[in-house]
Amino acid sequence: MKILVLNCGSSSIKYQLFEMGEKKVMVKGIIEKIGLKGSYMEYEKEGSPEVIFEGDILDHQGGIEYILGVMISEKHGCIKNLDEINAIGHRVAHGGEKFTESVFIDSEVKKDIDKASELAPLHNPPNLKGILAMDALLPKVPQVAVFDTAFHQTMPDKAFMYAAPYTLYKKYGIRRYGFHGTSYRFVAQRACESLGVAIDSQKIVACHLGNGASITAIKHGKSVDTSMGLTPVEGLMMGTRTGDLDLGVLLFLMEKEEIGIDASRTLINKHSGMLGISGVSSDMREIEIAVEQGNERARIGLDMYAYRIKKYIGAYAAAMGGIDVLIFTGGIGENDDIVRRLATEELEYLGIVIDHTKNNGLRKREANIHADNSKVKVMVIPTDEEFVIAQDTLNIVNSL
Amino acid sequence: MKEKIVEQIENYALSKKERPKVQFAQIGVVGAGTTGQRIILMIATKGIEVIFLDLSQEKIDQTYREMAEELDSRIEHWGMTSGDKRAVLSRIKGTTEYKDFKDCDLVIESILSKVREFSVEIRKNIFKKIEEVVGRHAIIATNSTTTVITELSSELVHKDRCVSLHFSTTAPGANVVEVVRGLHTTEDICDGINKFTTLIDKIPISVDESPGLISVRLFVALIGEACDVLMEGVASKENIDLTMKNGLGLPLGPFEMADKIGLDKVVRWMDNLHKEFGDLKYKPSPLIKKLVRANRLGRKSGKGFYSYDDHGNKVIEKVKTSSCN
Numbered sequence: 001m002k003i004l005v006l007n008c009g010s011s012s013i014k015y016q017l018f019e020m021g022e023k024k025v026m027v028k029g030i031i032e033k034i035g036l037k038g039s040y041m042e043y044e045k046e047g048s049p050e051v052i053f054e055g056d057i058l059d060h061q062g063g064i065e066y067i068l069g070v071m072i073s074e075k076h077g078c079i080k081n082l083d084e085i086n087a088i089g090h091r092v093a094h095g096g097e098k099f100t101e102s103v104f105i106d107s108e109v110k111k112d113i114d115k116a117s118e119l120a121p122l123h124n125p126p127n128l129k130g131i132l133a134m135d136a137l138l139p140k141v142p143q144v145a146v147f148d149t150a151f152h153q154t155m156p157d158k159a160f161m162y163a164a165p166y167t168l169y170k171k172y173g174i175r176r177y178g179f180h181g182t183s184y185r186f187v188a189q190r191a192c193e194s195l196g197v198a199i200d201s202q203k204i205v206a207c208h209l210g211n212g213a214s215i216t217a218i219k220h221g222k223s224v225d226t227s228m229g230l231t232p233v234e235g236l237m238m239g240t241r242t243g244d245l246d247l248g249v250l251l252f253l254m255e256k257e258e259i260g261i262d263a264s265r266t267l268i269n270k271h272s273g274m275l276g277i278s279g280v281s282s283d284m285r286e287i288e289i290a291v292e293q294g295n296e297r298a299r300i301g302l303d304m305y306a307y308r309i310k311k312y313i314g315a316y317a318a319a320m321g322g323i324d325v326l327i328f329t330g331g332i333g334e335n336d337d338i339v340r341r342l343a344t345e346e347l348e349y350l351g352i353v354i355d356h357t358k359n360n361g362l363r364k365r366e367a368n369i370h371a372d373n374s375k376v377k378v379m380v381i382p383t384d385e386e387f388v389i390a391q392d393t394l395n396i397v398n399s400l
Numbered sequence: 401m402k403e404k405i406v407e408q409i410e411n412y413a414l415s416k417k418e419r420p421k422v423q424f425a426q427i428g429v430v431g432a433g434t435t436g437q438r439i440i441l442m443i444a445t446k447g448i449e450v451i452f453l454d455l456s457q458e459k460i461d462q463t464y465r466e467m468a469e470e471l472d473s474r475i476e477h478w479g480m481t482s483g484d485k486r487a488v489l490s491r492i493k494g495t496t497e498y499k500d501f502k503d504c505d506l507v508i509e510s511i512l513s514k515v516r517e518f519s520v521e522i523r524k525n526i527f528k529k530i531e532e533v534v535g536r537h538a539i540i541a542t543n544s545t546t547t548v549i550t551e552l553s554s555e556l557v558h559k560d561r562c563v564s565l566h567f568s569t570t571a572p573g574a575n576v577v578e579v580v581r582g583l584h585t586t587e588d589i590c591d592g593i594n595k596f597t598t599l600i601d602k603i604p605i606s607v608d609e610s611p612g613l614i615s616v617r618l619f620v621a622l623i624g625e626a627c628d629v630l631m632e633g634v635a636s637k638e639n640i641d642l643t644m645k646n647g648l649g650l651p652l653g654p655f656e657m658a659d660k661i662g663l664d665k666v667v668r669w670m671d672n673l674h675k676e677f678g679d680l681k682y683k684p685s686p687l688i689k690k691l692v693r694a695n696r697l698g699r700k701s702g703k704g705f706y707s708y709d710d711h712g713n714k715v716i717e718k719v720k721t722s723s724c725n
Contacts (some may be wrong), residue, residue, distance in 0.1 A: 036425070037426065040409070050404050052405070054409060055409035057409065073412055262479065266478055266479055
C-alpha cells in the first residue's frame with residue numbers, strides 16, 4: 001500500500017510517499033515559498049540525485065498538483081499513475097479537545113479542524129488547505145488527520161489546567177495542549193519494543209529537543225503531563241523561545257520597552273532562548289564551540305538549557321511516582337552528547353546513571369546510554385513522525 | 401558536494417491548462433520619502449518584492465541607509481530579528497528608470513508634493529509613465545489623500561486601472577488601508593486591491609471619492625482645533641496631548657501625532673482640504689505655519705511642537721501638568 005504523507009505549512013509543503021509493505025520511503029521533499037516569488041520544490045528519490053524544480057507555485061493545491069505531477073512523470077516519477085496512491089495522511093497541528101487520536105477525514109472533521117484554527121492560527125489553516133486540495137485532486141482517496149496535540153489529551157485536568165479564571169477555559173479553551181505528540185508516541189513505543197517491556201508498565205520521561213523543545217511524562221503509555229502549553233512557547237528553553245517565563249516579566253517589558261503584542265510575540269519567540277542569552281546563535285553546535293572558546297554567555301545559555309531539562313525530569317518523576325525510562329529524541333536529543341550529559345548529571349539519586357563511553361559521540365542512532373548500574377534505562381531514539389502518520393493512516397484505512 | 405539537478409516546474413503540472421502567474425509578486429513604488437519608505441517596508445516585510453523609483457542613485461543609496469536604520473530600530477525594539485532584516489532588504493530594489501516596473505502588478509505613487517495644482521500635474525505625468533511600461537492587468541495607485549483619483553486617471557489609456565490607496569503609516573500596528581475607487585475603476589480592480597491588502601495583512605476600508613478620505617479629514621480638523629485651544633491659552637500642549645491620550649484613549653496626542661506625521665505635510669493637507677471644501681475649519685493654523693517656516697517640521701527635523709533626539713525619541717521637558725497650583 002502506498003501512502004502519501006503531507007505536512008502543509010503557511011508557505012511550504014513537506015511530503016513523503018511511503019511503500020508500507022516494504023516500510024520504504026519512495027520519494028520525499030519540500031515545496032517552499034508558496035504564493036511568493038522564487039517558489040521551488042525539492043524532490044529526492046531513492047538512488048537518484050536530488051532535483052530542484054523552480055517556477056511559480058501559486059497555492060497549496062497548485063503545489064500538490066506539481067508533487068503528484070512529478071511523481072507520475074516518466075523522467076523522475078516513482079509510480080505509473082495516481083491510482084497507485086491508496087491513502088493520504090496529513091499532519092494537523094491542533095486538534096483542540098475534540099481529537100484524542102488520528103481520524104478519517106470527513107466533512108465534520110474538516111469543520112472541527114477549522115474550528116481549532118483559533119488556537120493555532122498559523123498552522124491549522126494551511127493544514128486544512130492541504131486537505132481541501134487533495135479533496136479536489138484525488139476525491140476518491142481516503143484521507144487521515146494525525147494531530148500533534150492528540151497524544152496529550154490523556155493528561156488529567158490537574159496537569160492541563162492553568163490557574164487562570166475557569167470561565168476563560170470555558171470561553172476560549174485556554175489550557176495546556178502540548179505538541180510533538182506524534183513524536184512522543186513513536187519514541188515511547190519504540191523504546192519499550194527495544195527494551196522488551198510492556199508500555200503499560202512503564203513510567204517514561206521523553207525529551208524532544210529540536211528547534212522547538214518539549215518534555216513529556218508518559219505513564220503506562222499515556223501522556224500525563226507535558227511542558228508545552230496552549231502555544232509552543234512554554235516549558236523548556238529553546239533556540240529562540242523563552243520557555244517558562246514569569247508572566248510579570250512580559251508585562252514589565254511591555255511597559256518599559258513600550259512594545260505591543262506583535263513585538264512581544266517576536267521578543268519571546270525569536271529573540272530569546274539560546275540566541276537571546278548567548279548572543280551567539282540559536283544553533284547548539286555553535287553555542288558549544290563558543291563555550292569551548294570561553295564565551296561566558298554561551299556557557300550560561302548551555303547551563304540553563306540543560307538545567308531546565310533536569311528540573312523537568314525531576315518534576316515528572318515526582319508527578320509519576322518514579323521513572324523507568326528516559327528518552328532523548330529530536331535534533332539535539334539525538335545528536336548532542338554534551339546536552340544529554342549535562343541534563344542527567346547528579347541524577348543518580350533518581351537512579352539515572354549515564355555511561356559516558358556509550359553517550360560520547362553518539363549521533364542519530366538508536367542506543368541505550370545508561371550505565372550497567374543505572375536503575376533507569378536511558379535511551380536515544382531517532383524520531384520518525386512521518387512514519388507514524390503513514391502507519392496511523394494505514395491502520396485507519398484498513399479499518400474502514 | 402551532492403549532485404543536484406535544476407528543472408522548471410511548469411513542465412510537470414498535472415493539468416495542461418495555462419497557469420496564472422503569481423499575482424502581486426512584485427510591487428512598484430514611485431517616491432521613497434518618509435511615507436514611501438514606510439510603504440516599501442510594509443510590503444517587503446510581508447515577503448513581497450518591491451522596486452522603488454527615485455531621482456538619482458544617491459537618493460536610492462540614501463533610501464537604503466534610512467530603511468536599514470529603521471529596521472535596526474525595530475530590532476532594537478524587539479520587533480524583528482537581524483535575519484528578518486536581511487530578508488526584507490533583499491526584497492527591495494531601487495531604480496531610476498520606469499521601465500523596471502514592467503513586471504509589477506501594482507505600482508503605487510507616493511511622491512512628496514509641495515503645491516497642490518502642481519502636484520496633480522506631476523502625478524498625472526507619473527501615472528502616464530507607469531502605464532507606458534506595465535502590463536494591461538497592472539493597477540496604478542496613488543497614496544495621496546487629498547488628490548482625486550478620477551482626475552489623476554483622466555489622461556490614461558485604461559482609466560479603469562486606477563485607485564487611491566492610503567496606507568495608515570503613522571500609528572504603530574495600524575493595519576487599515578483606505579481604498580478609493582474612481583469613476584472608472586472596475587470591480588475587477590477593486591477585487592485585486594482587496595486581494596493585495598489581504599496579502600499584506602491589512603484591512604481594506606472602502607471610501608467614496610472625497611479629498612482627505614477619513615483619516616486625513618478628521619485629523620486635520622482635530623489638529624486645527626487643538627491649535628486653537630492652545631492659542632487661546634485654554635491649556636498647554638502637554639496637557640492637551642495628555643487629555644486626549646489618557647482621557648480619550650488615543651495612542652498619541654494631536655501635537656505628538658502632528659510631529660510624527662511632519663508639520664509640513666500637515667500644512668499641505670490643511671491647505672488642500674481648505675481649497676477643496678472652502679471651509680475655514682481646515683485652514684492651516686498660523687501656529688503650525690510659523691513652526692514650518694522656522695523649519696521645525698516635527699520628529700524628522702528634531703523639533704516641532706516638541707524636541708526630539710537623534711533616534712526620534714521625544715526629549716522629556718519638565719511638564720507642568722496642572723495650572724491650578
